[in-house]
Amino acid sequence: xxxxxxGGRVVxxxxxxxxxxxVLVEDGWIAQVDEKIRRTKDTEIVDAxxxxxxxxxxxxxxxxxxxxxxxKETVRTGTLAAAAGGFTAVACMPNTAPPNDNRSVTEHIxxxxxxxxxxxxxxxxxxxxGQKGEEMAEIGDMVAAGVVGVSDDGLPVSNAxxxxxxLSYAQHFDIPVIQHAQDLDxxxxxxxxxGEWSTRLGLSGAPGSAEDVMVARDVxxxxxTGGRYHVAHLSTARSLDMxxxxxxxxxxxxxxxxxHHLVLTDEAVAESGFSTHTKMNPPLRSAADREALxxxxxxxxxxAIASDHAPHHADEKDVEFDxxxxxxxxxxxxxxxxxxxxxxxxxxxxxxxxxxxxxGPARILxxxxxxxxxxxxxxxxxxxxxxxxxxRAARFRSKALNTPFEGWKLRGRPVATILSGRxxxxxx
Amino acid sequence: MTxxxxxxxxxxxxxxxxxxxxxxxxxxxxxxxxxSFREVSERPIKKVPTLRGKTVVNLxxxxxxxxRTSFEIAEKRLSADSINMSTSGSxxxxxxxxxxxxxxxxxxxxxxxxxxxxxxGVPHMLAGRIDAGVINGGDGAHExxxxxxxxxxxxxxxxxxxEGLKVVIVGDIEHSRVVRSNIHLLTKMGASVTLAGxxxxxxxxxxxxxxxxxxxxxxxxxxxxxxxxxxxxxxRQSRLLFPSVKEYFNxxxxxxxxxxxxxxxxIIMHPGPxxxxxxxxxxxxxxxxxVILEQVTNGVAVRMAILYLLSGAHREEG
Amino acid sequence: xxxxxxxxxxxxxxxxxxxxxxxxxxxxxxxxRGVEDLMLxxxxxxxxPLAETLAAHIEREEGREIPIGILDITLYRDDLSTIAPQPVxxxxxxxxxxxxKTVVLCDDVLYTGRTIRAALDALVDYGRPLSVQLxxxxxxxxxxxxxxxxxxxxRFVVGPEESVEVRFEATDEVEKVMLMEPVEx
Numbered sequence: 001x002x003x004x005x006x007g008g009r010v011v012x013x014x015x016x017x018x019x020x021x022x023v024l025v026e027d028g029w030i031a032q033v034d035e036k037i038r039r040t041k042d043t044e045i046v047d048a049x050x051x052x053x054x055x056x057x058x059x060x061x062x063x064x065x066x067x068x069x070x071x072k073e074t075v076r077t078g079t080l081a082a083a084a085g086g087f088t089a090v091a092c093m094p095n096t097a098p099p100n101d102n103r104s105v106t107e108h109i110x111x112x113x114x115x116x117x118x119x120x121x122x123x124x125x126x127x128x129x130g131q132k133g134e135e136m137a138e139i140g141d142m143v144a145a146g147v148v149g150v151s152d153d154g155l156p157v158s159n160a161x162x163x164x165x166x167l168s169y170a171q172h173f174d175i176p177v178i179q180h181a182q183d184l185d186x187x188x189x190x191x192x193x194x195g196e197w198s199t200r201l202g203l204s205g206a207p208g209s210a211e212d213v214m215v216a217r218d219v220x221x222x223x224x225t226g227g228r229y230h231v232a233h234l235s236t237a238r239s240l241d242m243x244x245x246x247x248x249x250x251x252x253x254x255x256x257x258x259x260h261h262l263v264l265t266d267e268a269v270a271e272s273g274f275s276t277h278t279k280m281n282p283p284l285r286s287a288a289d290r291e292a293l294x295x296x297x298x299x300x301x302x303x304a305i306a307s308d309h310a311p312h313h314a315d316e317k318d319v320e321f322d323x324x325x326x327x328x329x330x331x332x333x334x335x336x337x338x339x340x341x342x343x344x345x346x347x348x349x350x351x352x353x354x355x356x357x358x359x360g361p362a363r364i365l366x367x368x369x370x371x372x373x374x375x376x377x378x379x380x381x382x383x384x385x386x387x388x389x390x391x392r393a394a395r396f397r398s399k400a401l402n403t404p405f406e407g408w409k410l411r412g413r414p415v416a417t418i419l420s421g422r423x424x425x426x427x428x
Numbered sequence: 429m430t431x432x433x434x435x436x437x438x439x440x441x442x443x444x445x446x447x448x449x450x451x452x453x454x455x456x457x458x459x460x461x462x463x464s465f466r467e468v469s470e471r472p473i474k475k476v477p478t479l480r481g482k483t484v485v486n487l488x489x490x491x492x493x494x495x496r497t498s499f500e501i502a503e504k505r506l507s508a509d510s511i512n513m514s515t516s517g518s519x520x521x522x523x524x525x526x527x528x529x530x531x532x533x534x535x536x537x538x539x540x541x542x543x544x545x546x547x548x549g550v551p552h553m554l555a556g557r558i559d560a561g562v563i564n565g566g567d568g569a570h571e572x573x574x575x576x577x578x579x580x581x582x583x584x585x586x587x588x589x590x591e592g593l594k595v596v597i598v599g600d601i602e603h604s605r606v607v608r609s610n611i612h613l614l615t616k617m618g619a620s621v622t623l624a625g626x627x628x629x630x631x632x633x634x635x636x637x638x639x640x641x642x643x644x645x646x647x648x649x650x651x652x653x654x655x656x657x658x659x660x661x662x663x664r665q666s667r668l669l670f671p672s673v674k675e676y677f678n679x680x681x682x683x684x685x686x687x688x689x690x691x692x693x694x695i696i697m698h699p700g701p702x703x704x705x706x707x708x709x710x711x712x713x714x715x716x717x718x719v720i721l722e723q724v725t726n727g728v729a730v731r732m733a734i735l736y737l738l739s740g741a742h743r744e745e746g
Numbered sequence: 747x748x749x750x751x752x753x754x755x756x757x758x759x760x761x762x763x764x765x766x767x768x769x770x771x772x773x774x775x776x777x778x779r780g781v782e783d784l785m786l787x788x789x790x791x792x793x794x795p796l797a798e799t800l801a802a803h804i805e806r807e808e809g810r811e812i813p814i815g816i817l818d819i820t821l822y823r824d825d826l827s828t829i830a831p832q833p834v835x836x837x838x839x840x841x842x843x844x845x846x847k848t849v850v851l852c853d854d855v856l857y858t859g860r861t862i863r864a865a866l867d868a869l870v871d872y873g874r875p876l877s878v879q880l881x882x883x884x885x886x887x888x889x890x891x892x893x894x895x896x897x898x899x900x901r902f903v904v905g906p907e908e909s910v911e912v913r914f915e916a917t918d919e920v921e922k923v924m925l926m927e928p929v930e931x
Contacts, residue, residue: 199631200448202548202569202608207632273556274549318527320547322568438831457834464818464835473871476821733835736821740832 001044002026003421004037005380008048012055013355014371023053025378028421033372046423048382051415054354055372056088056379059331060361061153061232061256061306064090064121067108068097073311073399075112078331079119081309081398083424085332086414088379089120089369090309091361094131095154101126101137106145118424119417120379122148122365124178127157127166134159136166143173148365151178153232156214158184163218167227176228176254176364179218181239182282186210191322193266193283201270203321208236208289211282215239219246222253230364231255233308235282237292244301254364256304257293259334260404263341265290268404269321276317276324277404280310297348297356304360305338305353307331311400329400336389337405339412343385350385378421381414389413397426439737443555443562446571447612455613459581462726462733468505469728479508479739482539486512487529488565489545494700495565495574498724499542502731511538526553534558540738543567561738569603575699576609578730580617582723583654586695591618594691596648598680599658599707600629600669606699607658611637624648625658625680628669645680652690656697657682657707673706683709687717695719751909751926757902758923763883766899767796770881771803773897778848781808783876785847787815789865790836792854795914796883800852813841817851822864844873850897854912856882859893884910884923 003025010021010033017033024032024043039045064078073081075092082090092109094100100109106123113121125142129135131152139150150170157163157179166177190206192198198205215231219242222229234240234255246253260280265287268278278284296302310327317324330337335357342348348356358381362370369379391408393401417424439457447455468476484503488496496512503510515529524532533541534557542563543551548570555562566572580590587593595614597607601623614621621639623630624647635641642648649655660676670676687694696708696718704710713720758766778784781804788797794816801812818836826832851865862880869878881897886904902925904910909926 194632196633196636199634200608200637202567202571202605205632273552315525318525320526320545320553321549322547440831461835464837467838468821471872475871477867478821478826736835737832740826740829 001421002040002042003046003378003418003423004039004043005046005048005053005382005418006037008051008053008382010053010372011351011354012372013351013359014055015373017372018351023372023380025380025418025421028378030372030374030376030378032374050384051382052350052385054381054383055358055370056417056419057086057335057354057357057381058089058091058361058367058369059087059307059309059334060091060304060365062090062092062309062331063095063311063327064092064109065311066096066112067105071399072313075109075121076116076118077397077399078309078311079113079116079121080426081329081396082331083118083417083426084397084414086335086381086383086417087119087331088381088417088419089122089367090331091122091124091148091365093124093151093153094126095152099126099131100124100142101129101131103138103141103145106142106147110146117419118426119419120369122146122367124149124151124153126150127152127177128162131155133157133162136162136169139169140173143175147175148367149176149178149230151180151232153178153180156180156182156184160217160221164221164225167221167225167229171225171227174228174366176230178230178232179214180232181211181214181218181234183210183213186213190283191279192269193285195266195286197266197270201274203269206283208238208285211236212238212242215242219243219251219253222246222251223249226252228252229254233258233261233282233306234302235261235285235289235293237289240292240296240301244296247301254303255301256306257296257302258308259305259330259337260328261285262290262293262297262305263337264404272404274321275404276319276321277328277402277406279321279324279326280308280328281326294347297342297352302356303364305334305356306361307334310402311398312402314401317402328402328404329396329398330403332396332398333391333403333405335383336391336410336413337408339383339385340410344411378418380418382416382418383414384412386411387413439740441738443551444573444734444738445551445555445562445564447573447576447609447616448571450616452616455577455580455617458577458730458733458737459584461737462577462581462730465732465736466726466729468732469725474505475507476505477507478736479503479506482508482739483537484508484510484540484542484735485533485538486510486565487533487541487543488512488514489543489550490566492544492566495544498727499565499731502728502735505728506732506735508735526550527557530554530557534560540735563734563738566605569605569608571609572605573609574727574731574734575606576613577734578723578727579610579656579697579699580613581726581730582697582719583695585722585726586719587653590614593619593653594622594651595619595654595656596622596624596652597656597658598624598645598648598682600660601625601634601658602629602631604658610656611639615639622648622652626670626676645682645686646689649686650689652694654695654697655682655687655690658699659701659703660707673703677706681705681707681709682712684711684715687712697723700724750929752929753924754908754927755925756922757910757925758900760921763921763923766883767799768803770883770897770899771800771807774800774850774881775804775808777879777896781810781812783847784850785813785815785841785844786850786852787817787840787869789851789853789861790816790818792912792914792917793817793852795916796854796881797852798916799914800881815840817865817868819861819864819868822867824860824864838868840872844869844875846874846876848877848879849875850879850881852881854883855910856880856885856893856895857888859889859891862893863891883912886910
């Protein structure tokens with residue numbers, strides 16, 4: 001089966017490509033990328049005029065909530081939402097019920113994803129059994145079943161000895177240890193960032209230091225073990241600085257940032273009138289932190305943008321701010337948010353954005369995607385860089401509605417995804 | 429016949445959720461209106477028919493005899509039908525969500541609701557969903573607007589004005605809603621506010637609210653016109669913040685000796701209930717500078733004024 | 747309501763007003779056969795300068811100081827739930843107990859009678875006067891309640907679109923009574 005994507009602007013940072021090019025797909029693999037490709041009788045043409053053609057976008061931090069919490073989201077609805085958002089692959093976190101700390105849960109998730117076929121799912125396995133932070137989980141077994149990284153996300157790996165051993169052990173499988181950096185004592189009781197706004201609102205704050213002390217500790221352990229360490233949803237200026245210095249030292253340290261941390265600050269809690277759609281972990285930080293993260297995008301310190309898509313049932317979020325669970329969704333809106341607020345404003349260019357959404361995650365998790373190089377899997381994202389879109393949670397494919405961007409008018413929207421050479425038709 | 433030196437703003441809000449959003453004119457209007465209501469409590473028949481036939485619900489999620497009684501008296505003196513609904517614990521513990529409590533209440537068509545809750549933002553949540561006017565009786569550590577208003581009323585009574593005064597607030601600033609509301613009100617009205625307390629109880633970046641911060645009582649009290657002491661509850665807070673009541677009294681307790689550095693006509697205030705021998709010595713609480721009991725009296729008048737003003741405002745869209 | 751009004755004509759100038767006020771003061775004393783236990787209570791706002799002026803006249807004639815009170819009837823109005831926003835409330839100040847006193851309510855203009863009804867309700871909450879009488883400078887008719895004044899300065903029947911406004915030296919720097927009509931659109 002031959003598919004020819006023609007007329008679009010191909011942007012592939014992995015090959016330093018940016019121009020009007022054509023992409024030929026054969027039997028689910030990229031065959032050729034060239035200025036003009038020969039058309040044959042059995043070639044199906046996809047007219048990409050006006051669109052950007054990019055390597056399939058990868059969201060390396062989502063919560064699919066299956067098994068066990070299907071009332072919030074399922075593998076089906078989560079991957080459907082991802083595809084609607086322009087993503088061809090997601091990496092899902094293990095804090096399900098039961099947690100993904102063994103082969104059989106991993107296999108279930110992978111099989112479910114394959115059955116529906118909206119996006120690839122690369123599970124992240126737990127670091128510790130039951131995510132209890134005591135004993136190491138069967139990492140090797142999970143990797144054999146398809147796991148591409150380990151994390152206790154939702155929770156930090158608090159025990160330094162466990163982190164040290166995990167960083168060592170993971171090297172057998174060449175996978176990163178992804179840390180949700182949060183000192184639970186420093187941040188105890190905190191429901192938003194500790195700063196001027198938590199003071200004004202009388203809400204208990206979690207200081208930036210809760211994230212920083214753990215990143216500081218882990219970077220030292222990464223240095224000693226030589227392991228691969230990735231900071232999930234990095235949110236403070238100081239942590240970013242530590243990652244910058246670790247990279248300069250040549251350590252295998254990487255990090256991701258969420259779109260909401262790039263676009264919102266702690267003031268949003270007040271502005272929204274205590275809306276629980278501004279409550280997540282790590283919390284929205286100060287203006288200075290946000291500024292630093294934007295600089296980190298531009299100077300290359302940040303390796304990836306990931307949503308930390310955290311669906312919750314509407315009833316769960318419709319309670320007092322103090323009581324609401326942490327988390328906002330993002331996989332369906334984040335391409336548009338970033339095109340509008342990062343590229344259109346000139347903070348980064350389109351190629352850099354695609355790098356953050358595709359090349360970067362593929363490199364960190366050593367995935368076969370993130371590129372349009374010939375003989376790569378034909379996972380491709382088509383999007384319009386400027387077309388307007390208004391965010392309406394009621395129209396989301398996700399089961400959840402907890403977005404901080406409700407009603408936002410943005411420019412730039414996904415058009416379609418191609419998975420393994422197949423142009424996806426999304427059900428309504 | 430007092431000539432009006434300030435032209436008062438007209439009251440149009442449906443709710444009183446905090447001081448942060450009020451203008452100086454609105455604050456003055458409340459204080460001026462409260463003057464008229466003070467007199468009602470001094471008559472033999474302490475009643476006016478103004479809120480006759482109106483239903484006011486006191487929805488207190490946190491136990492509080494003092495504030496609730498003050499509101500109840502204010503409501504009854506206005507001839508309103510005053511209903512008390514006390515529930516303890518959070519909605520999660522009780523089993524009915526806050527949203528459901530609000531909808532059920534709405535179905536009974538009250539005119540005004542006074543709500544006190546342990547979590548910030550709850551009155552705002554309620555106000556958005558319910559037609560009745562909502563009065564914030566204290567939401568977590570966020571705001572306690574009626575307290576700040578009665579404090580301002582008391583200060584104005586003694587000093588004639590708020591502008592230019594040095595007001596000092598001492599205690600556990602971090603966890604106090606009284607202090608936040610007072611900071612907003614006093615700074616809006618042109619007073620200077622100094623906060624004092626242990627470093628472990630001072631919220632971060634609080635200077636950004638337009639106040640001075642010191643860490644000894646002596647520094648704070650020097651030249652003060654008003655000294656407001658906050659209640660210390662070491663049982664509620666963790667011992668990580670402060671080791672003992674004895675230590676607190678030694679460092680921050682207001683005694684006659686320490687008061688000497690304040691202005692000669694200083695007034696001492698406290699939102700109550702007072703902890704004798706913890707934040708304030710009996711000799712000061714009962715002394716001639718104390719206006720603590722007047723605050724309680726004024727509380728009724730101020731709350732009557734607020735109920736009066738809120739009961740008249742009409743909704744825009746009907 | 748409220749429509750803009752302008753002065754149509756002056757129905758009492760300051761000299762006429764002064765004569766009427768002197769006569770009203772004498773009438774009050776005559777009715778009550780003296781000033782024993784007499785108290786003048788002015789209804790805010792312009793009932794107050796009326797009470798003060800009458801009290802001054804009585805004091806000059808009788809040589810005794812007459813206690814004066816100020817009554818704000820806002821809280822007793824019968825139309826509070828239909829008007830928005832709430833009208834401004836001012837203080838009520840009575841010079842001591844009203845039990846057993848002869849209270850003369852003073853108001854500048856008597857119209858529907860609702861203000862006086864509210865004033866009577868207010869007084870009742872302060873005590874039990876021996877009697878309550880009413881002195882008004884202008885009675886403009888069109889009563890909606892069975893209320894009448896005991897001492898009247900001048901009767902003017904005025905249509906519902908027009909109104910009567912009184913000005914006193916103490917509050918307005920001039921002294922006159924004006925007939926007001928609505929401004930043509």
